[in-house]
Amino acid sequence: MERQRSTVLAWGMWLATFGLLAAGLVVAVAVVRPLTLRVLAAGAVDAVTFSLTFSTVGLVLGLKRPANPIGWLYAAAGLASSVTTPMAPWVDQLVAEHRPLPLAAQLNAVIGDFNWVTPIALGITLPALLLPDGHLRSRRWRPVAAASVTGIILILAGGMVAPGRLQSVPVDNPFGLHGVAGGVAWGIAYTGVALHWASLVAALVCVVLRFRASTGTERQQMRWVGAGAAAAVVGLLLSLPGVFGLLPNATSYVLFVGLWCPPAGVAVAVLRYRLWDLDRLVSRTFTYATVTALLVIPYLLILPAATRLAQGSGSLAVAAATLAAVALFQPLRRRIQLVVDRRFNRRRYDAARTVQQFAARLRDQVDLDALGADLLAVVDQTMQPTQGWLWLRPPAVPRPR
Secondary structure, three states: OHHHHHHHHHHHHHHHHHHHHHHHHHHHHHHOOOOOHHHHHHHHHHHHHHHHHHHHHHHHHHHHOOOOHHHHHHHHHHHHHOOOOOOHHHHHHHHHOOOOOOHHHHHHHHHHHHOOHHHHHHHHHHHHHHOOOOOOOOHHHHHHHHHHHHHHHHHHHHHHOOOOEOOOOOOEOOOOOOOHHHHHHHHHHHHHHHHHHHHHHHHHHHHHHHHHHOOHHHHHHHHHHHHHHHHHHHHHHHOOOOOOOOOOOOHHHHHHHHHHHHHHHHHHHHHOOOHHHHHHHHHHHHHHHHHHHHHHHHHHHHHHHHHHHHOOOHHHHHHHHHHHHHHHHHHHHHHHHHHHHHHHOHHHHHHHHHHHHHHHHHOOOOOHHHHHHHHHHHHHHHHOOOOOOOOOOOOOOOOOO
16 A cells, blocks of 8 residues: 555656646747747756656656655655746746736746745755665754755745845736835845755765765765766856857757756666666766767868868768778777776776786696686676686596497
């Protein structure tokens, strides 16, 4: 019965999130004018980036690991971030047409302006405190979790009645109080903001401390979490044209893809699915990124010169440059793979060297006992089994004629 309830709850939260996002799409199609493909694509990307991604990861974790609260926090974060989605297109259209906002539109605008804290606390702060087994590192971290929850309550309670102009919708807060009551409301809201950011920083410190103290499987789990966070940081940097400016036409999409990585890393860590493939993934990523850069840059430099020398035989020059790049790819890839493995995948590199050394000794070994001991030692170093046996076929006894 407990398993059935958790399954129903997980699917119910995911369907509620999906239903809110679908309702937002329907409302956008019905009321937004002019309705362009760019507007629909932007709304879909915003929905998938956080709400649907976190809700889907929460669904998977809730079905596979119902005892771990991280999955339920992710599902709640996705649901909280989509609460105002159905009415947001309607409110934006009313503001664009300079029409008065009804009470429902005012309430949706105010909630949307201060509800940013809930997804961050439920999707980042609290899961960071509970990684990877769903338990706090110690009782001393309970005040941090309490501060995060308190920050949500204070920001929503104070912000709802704080006077001033809203950020998400350019209108004054219709529920704002004036005078001393308004100052008290802002004080409550700012206290909640301070608690929220302080707990978020403390949660990130907790992740670092847990990683430094972890060993074995738990350390590999924390490495996946760190890899997801690193990918998100890379996506953030690539999305800033002022920093790199590599993809000016797709900066937001690079950021959106990067934001998918932390929940994916957490899901792998909690489910313990293919934990030990991280080294291979990192080494392959570095290898192919480096090889691509080393091949593309010379190709782009040589191609204009080859085209000019060809005097109109542009297609021939392009084909020659392409064949040269293909011919250089495999030797260059193997060489760079060796260097990357030596730096990022040391276990695989040491295992490969051990097997090569054993193969070299095997040609000169004639003592069967020494060969068996050497073989077991190589297997222990490269595969690290818990037990090992070596079975040798007995020599055939010659039959008398």
